[in-house]
Amino acid sequence: MSRNNKSDLAYHLSRFLSVYLPGQRNVSENTILSYKDTFKLILIFAKDEKKLVSNQLSISDLSRSFFEEFFLWLKVRRKSSVSTCNQRLGAIHAFFIYLQYEMPEAAIQCQKVLAIRTAKAPEGQINYLTVEGIALLLAQPDITTKTGRRDAALLSLLYDSGARVQEIVDLTVGDVRFISPATVKLTGKGRKTRIIPLLSGPEKLLKVYMKDYGLEQVSGTHPLFCNRSGVKFTRAGIAYTLKKYADMARKESPNLIPVTVTPHCIRHSKAMHLLQADVNLIYIRDLLGHSDVKTTEIYARADTTLKRQALEKASPKLQQLQYPKWTDDDALMDWLNSFGKR
Numbered sequence: 260m261s262r263n264n265k266s267d268l269a270y271h272l273s274r275f276l277s278v279y280l281p282g283q284r285n286v287s288e289n290t291i292l293s294y295k296d297t298f299k300l301i302l303i304f305a306k307d308e309k310k311l312v313s314n315q316l317s318i319s320d321l322s323r324s325f326f327e328e329f330f331l332w333l334k335v336r337r338k339s340s341v342s343t344c345n346q347r348l349g350a351i352h353a354f355f356i357y358l359q360y361e362m363p364e365a366a367i368q369c370q371k372v373l374a375i376r377t378a379k380a381p382e383g384q385i386n387y388l389t390v391e392g393i394a395l396l397l398a399q400p401d402i403t404t405k406t407g408r409r410d411a412a413l414l415s416l417l418y419d420s421g422a423r424v425q426e427i428v429d430l431t432v433g434d435v436r437f438i439s440p441a442t443v444k445l446t447g448k449g450r451k452t453r454i455i456p457l458l459s460g461p462e463k464l465l466k467v468y469m470k471d472y473g474l475e476q477v478s479g480t481h482p483l484f485c486n487r488s489g490v491k492f493t494r495a496g497i498a499y500t501l502k503k504y505a506d507m508a509r510k511e512s513p514n515l516i517p518v519t520v521t522p523h524c525i526r527h528s529k530a531m532h533l534l535q536a537d538v539n540l541i542y543i544r545d546l547l548g549h550s551d552v553k554t555t556e557i558y559a560r561a562d563t564t565l566k567r568q569a570l571e572k573a574s575p576k577l578q579q580l581q582y583p584k585w586t587d588d589d590a591l592m593d594w595l596n597s598f599g600k601r
Contacts, residue, residue, distance in 0.1 A: 267318050267362075272298060275357050287450050289425055297350035300337075304329050318358065323371040326351060345377040387527040392508075392515040393418055399504040405471050406487070410500055412468035413484055415461040416443070417497070417522060421529035421547050422455075423447060424494050424522035433479025435465060447548040455546065497522055 276295055280286040301321075305311040308328070311320065326348075333339040333347065355369045362369075388396065397414055401407035417427055426445045434444040441457035457465070469475055474483070482491035498521060505520035517524070526547070533543050544551075 268316055268321070269313070271318065271358060271361060272354070274361075275354055279357050280353075285450065287448070290448075293346065294350040294353065297347045298354075300333070300347065301329060301351075304332050308332060318362065318365060319368070321372070322368065323375060326372060326375060341378045348375060348377055351375075386517060386519065386521075386524045387531045388517070388520070388524065389515060390532055392512075393525075393528055393532070395508045395512055395515055396504055396520075399507045408464070408471055409468050409484070410504065412461070412464040413492075413497065413500065414504065414525075415464050417501075418525050418529055419458055419461045420445065420455045421526050421533075423526060423548075424497050426548075427484065427497060427522075428492055428494055430483040431479060432469070432474050432477055432481045432483055435469075435483065437462065437466065445548065451548065453545065453548050494522075501525070 276291055276298075280291050280294065281288075302313050302316070305316050305320070306313070309320075309325075330344050330348070333344050339347075352373055352375075355372045359366060359369045397411070397418065400411040400414065402411050413427070416422070417424075420427075420443060422445050426447055429446055430443070434446075435457075436442045436444075437457075441462045442454045443457055444452055444454055446452050472485075474481065484492040484497075486492055486496055501520060501522055505516055509516040509518075530543055530547060533546070534540070
């Protein structure tokens with residue numbers, strides 16, 4: 260390419276974020292902002308660790324070894340989790356897929372970067388509330404006040420829909436349909452939409468809330484949930500509201516409410532409760548908006564209640580088995596006792 264080598268990164272990165280992603284890939288604004296944050300971190304890393312300011316950095320500098328050091332820096336210096344590092348890698352991979360076609364002369368470099376594999380995250384315990392915990396949480400807003408009725412509608416919909424917090428943020432008045440059967444339209448990752456049925460409880464709360472705030476007469480594109488200033492709720496605003504009521508509920512029953520309750524914890528709770536109610540994983544997948552049922556299977560693997568029930572069901576048969584007493588096997592014990600000795 261004839262473009263100056265030291266300006267090729269700025270040129271291609273700007274086209275990647277402003278033209279390729281929204282125009283050719285139809286990527287959501289939230290994803291583009293996430294990708295932008297990844298490249299801001301790359302520039303910080305290059306400046307702090309490589310002593311290269313942004314106008315000195317070129318695409319040729321972005322080698323596989325550069326990114327391997329970048330990920331080590333994320334983990335050690337910034338204490339980033341495995342999932343966060345994998346999200347950053349996803350942005351880098353998307354950029355280098357774009358570069359393969361824009362810079363065919365850099366195909367080998369692109370392939371080496373694209374060959375960096377995501378790290379396997381250890382399976383942690385899913386943080387969720389019991390049915391009793393959710394009931395206590397949803398009972399906290401003071402529905403004798405206008406703000407309390409708004410918060411009750413927000414929390415109820417957050418749980419009942421199993422939505423991601425960004426999906427709640429992006430809801431508009433036009434996404435809610437009260438004509439029987441009542442539904443709400445959620446727009447998830449990749450701008451994929453799904454229709455979620457509204458049960459009677461959340462439906463009644465939403466009707467009252469929308470009447471309180473005069474949302475029945477506004478445009479369908481008006482945000483469904485706004486703060487006291489009339490500004491669209493943010494992710495942080497919803498998280499703050501949830502934390503306020505979780506703290507209140509915890510004072511009533513510390514055993515039912517975990518120390519940390521996030522919007523995603525509420526999503527996990529809905530999935531686990533559906534699973535415990537014997538709802539098919541395919542239906543849970545569709546409700547949560549997962550693209551693959553394998554993602555939904557993490558709830559089945561994590562549900563200790565179902566595991567315990569399975570063990571209890573099998574226990575009468577297991578009790579009939581005669582397990583050998585390995586301590587009676589002198590040869591094995593002698594070998595174990597001598598293992599590692601010289």
